[in-house]
Amino acid sequence: MDYQDAGVNIEAGRSFVDQIRRSVESTHNPQVLGGLGGFGGYFELPTGYENPVLVSGTDGVGTKLKIAQALNSHRTIGIDLVAMCVNDILTSGAKPLFFLDYLATGQLNPQQLRDVVEGVVEGCQLSGCALLGGETAEMPGFYGAGEYDVAGFCVGIVEKSKLLDGSQINVGDVAIGLSSSGVHSNGFSLIRKIVEVNDLNWSDRFDILGEQTLGKILLTPTQIYVKPILEALNSGMEIKGMAHITGGGLPENLPRCLKENQSIKINPESWPILPIFQWIADTGNVENSAMFDTFNMGIGLVIIVPQKRVIENIKWFKSQGVFAYEIGEVVEGNRTLIGL
Structure with a gap:
């Protein structure tokens, strides 16, 4: 037996990464070092900050995924994923720098997951951050046919003196x-x-x-x-x-x-x-x-x-x-x- 007999198609996974590479790299800027395929993504901190603070956030999309899967309509899910994360860190006044995604599915469906990633790319473009990398996990027997789950992770930056932490708010505002x-x-x-x-x-x-x-x-x-x-x-x-x-x-x-x-x-x-x-x-x-x-x-x-x-x-x-x-x-x- 091999991994494919267990339901995991390694070649399909490699092909999927190749298919999304150009879209992912369209979000990159000069701060992104290297490309897809490494064990980690590299991002050079922008200049112009005296005392920078990094702000991180993570979230998912929840059972809205069930509707997307029932209707076989997946692109907007990627936008949702980015939005839930970048809007969170935005509340501190932070500018999103980069984003990573995690996609898990029972059996890799390249078109389905490519639509999700295209939505992630659009969300990153709308929020001005780079899609630095991600992970696709094929988990047969864990998810049913056509099912997948997604999670997102983002990091932003804000000058410490401009960090919004509630201390600036007064009665009457x-x-x-x-x-x-x-x-x-x-x-x-x-x-x-x-x-x-x-x-x-x-x-x-x-x-x-x-x-x-x-x-x-x-x-x-x-x-x-x-x-x-x-x-x-x-x-x-x-x-x-x-x-x-x-x-x-x-x-x-x-x-x-x-x-x-x-x-x-x-x-x-x-x-x-x-x-x-x-x-x-x-x-x-x-x-x-x-x-x-x-x-x-x-x-x-x-x-x-x-x-x-x-x-x-x-x-x-x-x-x-x-x-x-x-x-x-x-x-x-x-x-x-x-x-x-």
Whole structure:
């Protein structure tokens, strides 16, 4: 017997790396040393920093993968993977430098995984970071036919004096919510349960959702906020803190950027709720509190700014194609969200 008799095709793995090489290298910049194929990726730190701090993050896409696999639509998953990581480290004010991915599958399907990697490449281009390398694991008997899982890892850099750690935020500062592109990459276990209980299909269409199918809307990739945020910071716009709204929604994530003695009083009627969230609530009979505890509800990232800079920031992000809304105010408290 050999490895292929056990279900692992070494030659297919080598061929896959060759197929994606050009796409991966399209994300490289002068800081990337060497190419694919080594035991590690090399990245030279950029110059111009007096006291640089490296910021790292890792995440996955969750059970959104089940929908992508059911519809055989995989490219947006790669964008999701990058977005979940780079948006996280962005909250500290860090510029993403490089990204690595890990793909595990039962049996290597080159076209399927190439689509995922092409999405990762697009996500890296959208966030201005290099895809430094990755790992593809073929694990027969562990994943079913057509199944795969992905994980992402990124590293960014920020000047220590400009690190956003919550210490800059004061009572009276304002929370501005930046619009999400949809559900992003959280809450899909609940969505899948709703679809299962109601005997629905991903190809179904609903009046409230317009012409697109349910599956197509749910696979809308996570918004990447890196470029407009970094451009705002570099242009001198004052942003004191940020929160990436992922699992746990606004109640769990927004207080994480505050000091111990602060809370945020939020006005949930200050931004429009996307139709997909109304569909989830109505179809699944999900209470409003559970919706906010699970989903981003149309707000993908929140920035904290001084009261005097609110209008300036809102106008800036709208000029960058990201709708922004004044959604709350920092008040005295114990790191909670008030008003939901």
